[in-house]
Amino acid sequence: MLVSIALRGMTGVSEETRKKIKDCADRLGYKPDPALAALADYRRRTREPSSFEQLAYVTNYAVKNDPSWDFSNQFFIGAQRRGMDYGYKVVPYWLKEDGCSQSRASSILFNRGIRGLIIAPVPEIEDKLELNWKYFSSVAIGTSLVSPELDHVAFDHHHAMRTTLEKLHEKGYRRVGLYIRNPINRLRFSPMDAYLGYQYRDADSSPIPPLMLLGVSSSAFWSWYDEHKPDAIVTDSDPAVLGLLKERGLQAPKDVGLACFNRFSHDKRSTSSVTQDLQAIGAASVDRLHTNLLRNAYGIPENSYGIHLQGQWFAGDTLR
Numbered sequence: 442m443l444v445s446i447a448l449r450g451m452t453g454v455s456e457e458t459r460k461k462i463k464d465c466a467d468r469l470g471y472k473p474d475p476a477l478a479a480l481a482d483y484r485r486r487t488r489e490p491s492s493f494e495q496l497a498y499v500t501n502y503a504v505k506n507d508p509s510w511d512f513s514n515q516f517f518i519g520a521q522r523r524g525m526d527y528g529y530k531v532v533p534y535w536l537k538e539d540g541c542s543q544s545r546a547s548s549i550l551f552n553r554g555i556r557g558l559i560i561a562p563v564p565e566i567e568d569k570l571e572l573n574w575k576y577f578s579s580v581a582i583g584t585s586l587v588s589p590e591l592d593h594v595a596f597d598h599h600h601a602m603r604t605t606l607e608k609l610h611e612k613g614y615r616r617v618g619l620y621i622r623n624p625i626n627r628l629r630f631s632p633m634d635a636y637l638g639y640q641y642r643d644a645d646s647s648p649i650p651p652l653m654l655l656g657v658s659s660s661a662f663w664s665w666y667d668e669h670k671p672d673a674i675v676t677d678s679d680p681a682v683l684g685l686l687k688e689r690g691l692q693a694p695k696d697v698g699l700a701c702f703n704r705f706s707h708d709k710r711s712t713s714s715v716t717q718d719l720q721a722i723g724a725a726s727v728d729r730l731h732t733n734l735l736r737n738a739y740g741i742p743e744n745s746y747g748i749h750l751q752g753q754w755f756a757g758d759t760l761r
Contacts, residue, residue, distance in 0.1 A: 448737070493530040496520075496557040496730065497550055501536045502564050512705060512719060513561050516582050519723025520559055527731050531559065536570075547573035556739075557730045559723075560586060566624050575740045578733040580726045585627045589741040592733065594726040597749035598628050598703060601715040602635035602675070604754055605702045608713070609673050610643065612760055614698050618671030619651035620662065622678040632702060636675070657681045659688060673698030673760070679712040693759040700760060703752075713757030722750055 447462040448471075498517050502510055517533065524531040534555075536546050550558070551573070560581040563570065569588040572579075581593040609617050619636045633651065640648040652665045657678075662685050676682050679701040686693065693699035693712075704714035725748055 493525075493528055494557075495553065495555050496524055496529045496531045496559060496727070497534040497555045498531050498559045498561060499534050499536060500561045501568070501570065503537075505535045505538070507564075510562075510564070515705070515707060515719035516559075516561060516723035516726070519720030520727050521723075522720070523724035523727040527727065529557070529727070529731070531727070543571050544573065547576060551576045557734055559726050559730060560591065562586075562627075566626055578730060578737075578739050580730045580733065582722060582726050583627075584629045584631075584747075590745045592729055592742060592746045592748075594722055594729055594748045594750070596703065596717040596722060597751045599631040599635045600749070601702045601717070601752045602632040603639060604715050604752070605675055605700050606636070606639045606643075608754060609675070609698065609700060609760070610645070612698070614673040614760075615645055616647045616649060616670065616672045618649040618665070618669055618674050620665075620674055620676045620678075620682060621651065621653045622655070622657060622676070622681055624655065625653060632677070657685070659685060663689075671697065673700065675700050675702055677701065677703055679704070679710065679714070679759070683712075694761045698760045700757075704755065706753075711758045713760045714755050715752040716755050717752045718750070725750060 443458070444462055447459040448466060498520055500510075500513065517531070521531045534546075534550065536543060538546070541549065556576075556578060558572075558577045558579040560570070560579060562583040562585045566585075567587045568585060570586065574589060579591050581591045583595045584593060586593070606617060617640075619633075621632070625633055633653075636651060640646050649669045649671055652662065654661055674682055674697060676699070679699060682699055683693065686697065686699075691697060699712060701712050701714035704710065704712065704716045706716040706718045708716075729746070729748060
């Protein structure tokens with residue numbers, strides 16, 4: 442059992458002993474048997490549901506079920522469904538439960554026998570978590586967690602912005618403005634990079650400086666709009682833009698085109714947009730975590746991996 446623990450990278454053995462065991466295994470030419478690993482995986486998936494191994498869907502919101510983060514439940518639903526395919530039960534865990542410190546939360550999760558963590562998007566900009574990562578194999582959803590740098594699964598905002606701009610170009614829009622209401626550094630600036638890069642490469646476009654606001658400011662929006670006169674607006678908050686246009690009696694697409702680069706697929710709005718499937722992102726996080734658990738990859742990875750899921754274009758009714 443000690444040899445197994447050491448070779449799997451789990452806690453419960455000193456680093457000195459772990460090194461001795463690994464050195465011995467290397468001299469003997471030991472390699473894990475993928476067939477036996479597949480058999481163990483098959484046995485896990487065919488167990489009765491009551492005996493499923495648990496994975497934790499970890500949140501760090503200010504309150505347990507913060508309604509402003511309701512979209513995160515879509516990640517959770519997707520993770521739960523994919524977990525059942527592999528023989529896991531994905532359970533929610535709020536880090537602030539009973540006023541716990543993150544160190545205490547780590548002990549609780551470990552003592553429950555949980556080896557795998559799915560880290561939900563964190564609420565603070567450029568947030569950090571200080572769990573005892575050596576106990577767990579972990580995958581983050583989104584790019585908001587800046588420390589530690591874990592494997593992550595996220596929506597491809599760069600591709601979504603590029604797709605949106607290409608669709609606008611096909612429809613003849615040349616003065617395309619970008620209005621971003623939410624903190625762009627949560628997305629590591631990828632939509633902004635795609636927007637500026639596209640304008641630089643497109644000789645037919647008339648570049649317009651982006652408008653970045655935290656929240657909605659009518660005066661700032663109309664000052665920007667009147668100065669640059671965009672023929673189309675790309676945004677992360679189409680309800681806000683539609684409300685602003687209504688102030689002057691303007692409509693999309695009659696007076697100005699409107700497109701959203703990150704609409705949720707379960708939303709029923711009719712705005713022309715690239716949609717992101719949150720449940721698919723949650724499922725992909727379990728795919729990656731399952732792979733890491735089979736590889737016995739615990740702790741903070743030396744080289745983290747990012748998996749970015751592309752969205753689908755929804756024609757909508759706000760472009761000509």
